[in-house]
Amino acid sequence: MKSFVFLAAAVFAVGAAWAQPMPPDNPPRPTMAPSPTNAETGARPRPHRATGITYELAVEAAETAVAHCAALPKDYRVTALVTDSAAVPIALVTGNDGAAITQRIAMGKSQLVVKYKTASTDAVAKAKSDSAFRDELAANPLIVAARPGGLPIMLNGQFVGTISVSGTPDGHDDECAKAGLDKIQSRLKTF
Amino acid sequence: MRSVSLAVLAALLAAGPAAAQMGDMPGMAANPGPTIAPPPTAAELKLPRPARARGIPGALAAEGALTAISTCLGNGYKVTGLVTDTAGVPIAMISGDGAAAITQRIAMTKAQAVLKYKMTSGEVAAKAAADKSFAAEVKADPMIETARQGAIPIMIGSEMVGAFAVSGAPGGDKDEPCARAGLAKIADRLR
Numbered sequence: 001m002k003s004f005v006f007l008a009a010a011v012f013a014v015g016a017a018w019a020q021p022m023p024p025d026n027p028p029r030p031t032m033a034p035s036p037t038n039a040e041t042g043a044r045p046r047p048h049r050a051t052g053i054t055y056e057l058a059v060e061a062a063e064t065a066v067a068h069c070a071a072l073p074k075d076y077r078v079t080a081l082v083t084d085s086a087a088v089p090i091a092l093v094t095g096n097d098g099a100a101i102t103q104r105i106a107m108g109k110s111q112l113v114v115k116y117k118t119a120s121t122d123a124v125a126k127a128k129s130d131s132a133f134r135d136e137l138a139a140n141p142l143i144v145a146a147r148p149g150g151l152p153i154m155l156n157g158q159f160v161g162t163i164s165v166s167g168t169p170d171g172h173d174d175e176c177a178k179a180g181l182d183k184i185q186s187r188l189k190t191f
Numbered sequence: 192m193r194s195v196s197l198a199v200l201a202a203l204l205a206a207g208p209a210a211a212q213m214g215d216m217p218g219m220a221a222n223p224g225p226t227i228a229p230p231p232t233a234a235e236l237k238l239p240r241p242a243r244a245r246g247i248p249g250a251l252a253a254e255g256a257l258t259a260i261s262t263c264l265g266n267g268y269k270v271t272g273l274v275t276d277t278a279g280v281p282i283a284m285i286s287g288d289g290a291a292a293i294t295q296r297i298a299m300t301k302a303q304a305v306l307k308y309k310m311t312s313g314e315v316a317a318k319a320a321a322d323k324s325f326a327a328e329v330k331a332d333p334m335i336e337t338a339r340q341g342a343i344p345i346m347i348g349s350e351m352v353g354a355f356a357v358s359g360a361p362g363g364d365k366d367e368p369c370a371r372a373g374l375a376k377i378a379d380r381l382r
Contacts, residue, residue: 029228029235031281035300035336036293040224046291048269055260055287059253066249081227088292089226092284096248099240100280101231108230144230191288 031103052084052161053153054191057184058091065165065180066095069172078167080180081106082153085161087114087142095167102166109150109164111142117159120150121174149173151181155188226284226295245352246276247345251377252283252353259357259373260287263366270359270366272373273298274345277353279306279334287359294358301342301363302354303334309351313340313367341366345374347381 052058065080077098082091087110094103109120116123123146127134137143148171150164165177246252256272263270269289274282279302286295301312308315316338319326329338340363342356355374357366 029231030279030334031227032299033224033226033228033296034333035303036224036296038337040293041297041337046293048289048291049286055285056257059257059285063250063253087225088286089284089295090286091253092227092281093249093253094280094282097243098249100243100278101235101240103281104228104230107225107227111230141229142225144232 029104031100049084049088049090049191050086051158051190052088052090053082053155053184054189055090057187057189058082058161059093061163061180061184062091062093063180064183065163065176066093066098068179069165069168069176070095072168072172072176074168074170076168076172076176078165078173078176079103079106080177081110081162081164081166082180083110083114083162083164085114085159087111087162090161098167105147105166106149106164108143108145109147109166110162111140112137112146113150113152113162113164115140115143117152119152119174120146120164121148124148147173149177151177153181153188155190160188160190224296226292243280244276244278245350246280246282247274247353247377247381249282251380253285255355255373255377256283256285257373258376259355259369260285260290262372263287263357263360263369266360266365266369268360268365268369270357270369271295271298272369273302273354273356273358275299275302275306275354275356277306277351279303279354282353290359297339298342298356298358300335300337301339301356301358301366303332304329304338305342305344305354305356306351307332307335309344311340311344311367312338312342312356313363316340316363339363341370343367343370343374345381352381 062080069076069078077095079094079102127146153161165173252274259272271286271294273284304312304315319338345353357370360366
């Protein structure tokens with residue numbers, strides 16, 4: 001009973017924090033959320049990740065994606081993010097000197113994939129012809145807009161997570177994410 | 192009991208989008224707010240993307256974080272390893288299988304403490320315990336709030352080039368050795 005109240009307080013605190021208006025645009029907001037409150041750190045149990053791939057595979061895929069983009073003629077410096085099926089990051093890797101904001105953009109792509117269980121390019125196509133869908137994305141602060149570069153990770157027909165890449169200005173994010181996923185697809189294991 | 196349910200419901204309503212996202216995960220305890228900040232607004236996207244601060248290469252950061260995770264796992268602890276540049280932007284963040292999601296945000300507070308005070312986060316915690324005005328200053332920083340052991344500066348010679356943080360063991364004194372092991376693995380190749 002007490003823990004319920006505690007949880008409620010924690011959830012309320014989170015909501016309040018995230019409901020605050022965005023801070024001024026410059027300097028850009030930090031990638032990571034602010035320090036958790038004492039209520040949040042004290043809350044028990046501490047849920048671990050949802051179903052997702054094992055962390056070593058996640059790192060291998062992320063590093064492969066970053067390396068694939070860096071090996072393209074324009075030497076793109078990107079962020080690759082692998083999340084579990086609930087959009088909790090498992091591995092986040094940013095290539096040398098990749099822009100910080102690519103980390104948040106990648107997170108938005110993974111949130112989209114988790115919510116709609118579709119590659120983010122498919123959502124881009126749908127948003128072009130479907131204004132209600134576009135508005136729905138815009139109204140979701142965790143997504144904002146559909147952008148290519150986010151892929152679902154599927155294992156035996158089950159959705160087990162996402163891989164997203166951000167940082168190429170001319171449409172190579174998908175290719176790099178796919179290279180990362182291809183590297184591990186045949187060995188996928190979930191935790 | 193009814194009042195508790197109402198309180199939870201009210202809190203969930205107040206928490207808005209973040210909680211709505213959590214509500215999408217049937218059967219899961221709610222996670223305490225996303226690790227990574229929401230995607231940038233259209234206005235933020237148009238801003239120049241600042242060059243990254245000093246930091247170490249992505250592959251080294253990932254290798255160090257993996258070593259920290261396996262070291263802690265050998266001691267029986269499931270942790271997150273985080274390597275940031277000198278501005279607190281993540282270079283690699285990896286969560287081992289079974290690490291609590293909130294350890295990602297806690298690791299960030301430790302990294303921020305290292306970068307701001309240019310000492311280990313354990314030293315920041317010790318100083319805060321002995322010095323009330325310093326403790327108040329730490330508490331007032333929304334990216335730190337509570338000083339916790341478990342993060343160390345990454346040095347090249349006498350210059351700090353980033354922070355290496357670990358969170359997830361039951362006590363910062365058990366996190367810090369894993370961070371040290373991770374950094375030791377890559378120390379002689381830093382550039």
